[in-house]
Amino acid sequence: MRKRHWVRLTKDHLVFSAGHFITFGGNICERIHGHNYRVEVELHGPLDENHYVVDFIALRDSLQAIVNGLDHRMLLPTRHPSIKLVMDEKEVTASYEDRRWVFPRTECVLLDIPNTTTELLAEWIGERLLVALAEKLQWKPEAMKVGVDENHGQWGYCEFS
Ligand SMILES: Nc1nc2c(c(=O)[nH]1)N=C([C@H](O)[C@H](O)COP(=O)(O)OP(=O)(O)OP(=O)(O)O)CN2
Numbered sequence: 651m652r653k654r655h656w657v658r659l660t661k662d663h664l665v666f667s668a669g670h671f672i673t674f675g676g677n678i679c680e681r682i683h684g685h686n687y688r689v690e691v692e693l694h695g696p697l698d699e700n701h702y703v704v705d706f707i708a709l710r711d712s713l714q715a716i717v718n719g720l721d722h723r724m725l726l727p728t729r730h731p732s733i734k735l736v737m738d739e740k741e742v743t744a745s746y747e748d749r750r751w752v753f754p755r756t757e758c759v760l761l762d763i764p765n766t767t768t769e770l771l772a773e774w775i776g777e778r779l780l781v782a783l784a785e786k787l788q789w790k791p792e793a794m795k796v797g798v799d800e801n802h803g804q805w806g807y808c809e810f811s
Pocket of ligand 1: 672680683684685766767768769800801804806
């Protein structure tokens with residue numbers, strides 16, 4: 651019988667508090683609000699010489715660094731078709747139709763995604779985690795699943811295979 655191994659990382663400190671707003675249903679744009687997001691990952695692959703899929707510590711530290719970069723920030727999508735972002739050194743101005751929000755530049759994270767849904771945040775985090783693991787360990791999983799929870803049980807996932 652074929653055997654497969656994987657690791658799953660879900661820690662109380664893999665959390666970030668951030669502001670966002672999304673659009674849905676075509677032209678409905680939420681009011682700005684925040685969430686205490688949780689992040690978890692699952693990585694699949696063969697066992698190494700330590701009988702690990704991947705070292706939990708290296709994985710945890712890599713993911714924590716990505717999560718920390720999102721903590722206490724305003725999350726803004728750079729590829730949204732109608733949320734426009736204009737920025738200078740000090741400020742980011744976001745606009746949607748006749749609404750406008752101005753944020754200190756250093757308090758924003760500009761994400762190259764079209765909407766800050768949990769599904770796309772999971773994709774963004776996963777892409778960065780793959781880069782971090784390649785740099786740190788010269789390793790990539792056979793498959794990976796990243797989950798982001800925005801409201802105590804509302805998880806969006808992205809699977810990489
Ligand atoms: N599949 C998805 N559905 C929705 C997402 C998402 O990312 N993926 N996101 C939202 C909104 O961000 C919305 O803010 C979440 O709604 P809600 O749970 O109502 O948020 P609140 O923080 O206001 O929670 P309350 O329980 O109402 O206080 C919608 N759908």
